[in-house]
Amino acid sequence: MTTELRVLRREEWDQWYGRLERAFGGVPVPPEERALWSELTEHGRSVGAWEGGECVGTAGAFTFRVSVPGGSFVPAAGVTMVSVAPTHRRRGVLTSMMRRQLDDVRALGEPLAMLTASEPEIYGRFGYGVASYQLGMDIDTVRAGITAPPGADGVRLRFAPVGESAAACEAVHRSGLGSRPGMLACPPGWERLALLDPPANREGASAAQCVLAERDGEVVGYVRFHNKPEWEESGPNGSILLRDVEALDPVAYAALWRFLFGIDLTSRIRVRNRPVDDPLLHLVTDVRRCGVRVRDALHMRLVDVGAALVARTYRASVDVVFEVEDPFCPWNEGRWRLSGDAKGATCERTSYTADLALNVRDLGAAFLGGVTLSSLAGAGRVRELRGGALAEASTAFASDPAPWLPHSF
Incomplete structure (x- = not known):
């Protein structure tokens, strides 16, 4: 049968997204996450490959601006939700979607396209190069500690409900936008993504917790995390699963990390995404106990x-x-x-x-x-x-x- 490539219609989104879920293993995302992605999807920038009434390929793009060296934010298409049905591999479906997408990006006058890849080897042939990397860590907090700079004791830390503290955390985040290349300025609504906390995504850990760092009554940093209690015959062996940590200055940043290292009944911190030159590497007393690993992050394409x-x-x-x-x-x-x-x-x-x-x-x-x-x-x-x-x-x-x-x- 002939495969038709067309712009996504609103009434087709459920099937389109369902085919994306199936391509990534077939486990449905939690309802609240699915609902948010439905709202954030830019239908006019999304395409589907259809064979009769069956969706066999998906690709979308978000309208972002990305920070570049020098501090400017440049229009960039955030390529996303790319999949091809296993039954339709090696038929040119992916190539046709990439062709259509880059032609559209060029027509919109966006000089850049970018993506994060589930399989990095796929996108080089379409002109995407790995432009940034991220650190992951599995930190042994029994054998490594934090050496905080002077003034850390003067930072007040307090727990705050995740929802009620969201505005303060977002203000800290926005103050740092543009401080590094590769950061995104997103349309309204994207701030809700950081607050999603479906139980299915917690890996058996607690609901998200938030601690604010304050100085003179002003919020100067925050950390959001999950606590995963675990017990062995010898005693507690829990883990902290870091979501995000940001601060306006080095002292507040160190104070937040010192807090994480000192949480009772835990012996490790699992970190998924930090910059490759994160100051944490210089705050820890023994970097060998941090299980540092590096992986690709942002793939960039000059359109x-x-x-x-x-x-x-x-x-x-x-x-x-x-x-x-x-x-x-x-x-x-x-x-x-x-x-x-x-x-x-x-x-x-x-x-x-x-x-x-x-x-x-x-x-x-x-x-x-x-x-x-x-x-x-x-x-x-x-x-x-x-x-x-x-x-x-x-x-x-x-x-x-x-x-x-x-x-x-």
Whole structure:
């Protein structure tokens, strides 16, 4: 039968989302989570592949702005909810949805598309490169502790109901937006995602708990977590499952972590998503007891190379010509001359001799400054055609602090 690709109709959402659930294992998400995703779905930016009356493929996009080096927020399509029915693999369904989606993103004038991947190897062929990473940790709080800076004892900590404290926590979160590349400015309604707490998602732990950090009556930080009590013959061996922790200053941040390390009847903290340069690595007394691991986070795609490279600033002066390969979006292919510094940049097509040659995937990986062009060259993915060009461009593209995506989408 012929497969039809079309924009998602509102009355089709339940079947469309059900096919997505089936592709990810067939376990329905909790009703409250499903209801929120129904509200957040942008139907005009979502497509379904249909064979007769059966949905066999799904793909959507959210309208975001993402922070880039220099602090600006740039329009970006948040690609999401991508699936193909197991019965319809290797028929070009995914390629057709990616083709349609990137054409639509370009028509909307968004220079970037981005996603988080369940299987990272899928999206490189569509021009997405891994632009940020995240730390996970399994911290042994019996053998490791926190060395807090002076002033931590002056931070007041108190429990607060998750719902009642949501506005204060959101204010702290928003104050940090743009402090790192890779952070999202989301439309209204997205703040509710952080408050979802269905029992099915707790892994046997408590309902979400919130502790606020205050100084002079003002909220300067917060932590949200679950407590999972466990007992052995030798005694308590509970775990803290961290949801999120943010603070306006280093002292409040350390005070919150010291609190987590000291919760009675627990011996470990499970952390899923922190930045790769998290100050926690320097607060702990023994990083070897933290079970640090790294995984990919945000995959970035330059939909319009020129507009994307102009949208960010550069850590050092740079004047370099890229030879860009982009077979999936051929409008990007060719030579681009980038000239920029910490104040701004220009990027235009040129006939000048190329200094560096690379695939658009690898330009996307380096775009947020967390992956160096030099490391990509070491993997054979960037070719230096003019001596010195690689060091110049790699230094200019770098970001301090490292990029980080606090939450998925």
